[in-house]
Amino acid sequence: MTIERYLTEHQQGTPRQIFRLLRQGRVTVNERVVDSPLLKLTEADQVAIDGLAVSGRDPQYLLFNKPTGMMDSFAPDAQPGLGSLLNTLDRSRALESLADLPRDWAGLVLASDDQPFLADVASQAWASRLQVQLKGQAAATAVQDWQQVTRDYDQLRDVTTLTGWTTAGLAGLPSLAEQVGPTIRLGFGPLSLSIDLAVGTYRGLFVSETEELEKQLELADESPAED
Incomplete structure (x- = not known):
């Protein structure tokens, strides 16, 4: 199972939110920061967001x-x-x-x-x-x-x-x-x-509202690169 699918199944946000969490370096696996949604997980891996175990986050x-x-x-x-x-x-x-x-x-x-x-x-x-x-x-x-x-x-x-x-x-x-x-x-x-x-x-x-918020935040993140 990929990290993106794992976070989705554990209700850690919309797909857009999950990609942004990864991009911001807020996701760790076994205390190591990961940014790729394609990272493969094993049952022994410990996944956390902002230092908190995924099972206890539920934003x-x-x-x-x-x-x-x-x-x-x-x-x-x-x-x-x-x-x-x-x-x-x-x-x-x-x-x-x-x-x-x-x-x-x-x-x-x-x-x-x-x-x-x-x-x-x-x-x-x-x-x-x-x-x-x-x-x-x-x-x-x-x-x-x-x-x-x-x-x-x-x-x-x-x-x-x-x-x-x-x-x-x-x-x-x-x-x-x-x-x-x-x-x-x-x-x-x-x-x-x-x-x-x-x-x-x-x-x-x-x-739809969280997706739109994330979309607007992404646009703001990208705007400096366009200048």
Whole structure:
């Protein structure tokens, strides 16, 4: 059996993720780094990822719909934090989040127990898709740092909903005097917040979502060589 098939059968990620793990030198066989997916294994071989036996890794990739007033952290001193939303099984995981969403904002937060993966994602200059509601017939100029802004005016409530993309540091974006309710992150890079994911809940990423994340990370890895 090849190392690629072994890792696939042991649910260590999608094929694209497994190839990237090998390329990054994170897979070892008998404590020696391997990078070829065609390496043949024997029953006596000890396979590990990031120094942890494959049987104990089982990486998790989670998408949270964070409510306002909650910190986007799993640290014990983050109260209330995302850890309070976890079910019993997931509480045993050494989860971390991107931790870039202000406490008074709501919406999409990515979390995982695969710290190198999170570090790779955090290093990307991916845009966030944000939504804000403003009192009255607000113009898109109210969010000057946003791109591809759409404007939807609700005459009955006299509220304008603005949705757009920004690569600006989220913590540095000011609140608007005419703002009604929190700023909500609906998307981040290739990820989108599911309509059916209620506020204060989470789910695992779909295979298509992890594949797209890995694809975008691969493109970023290749971009320097193209310059």
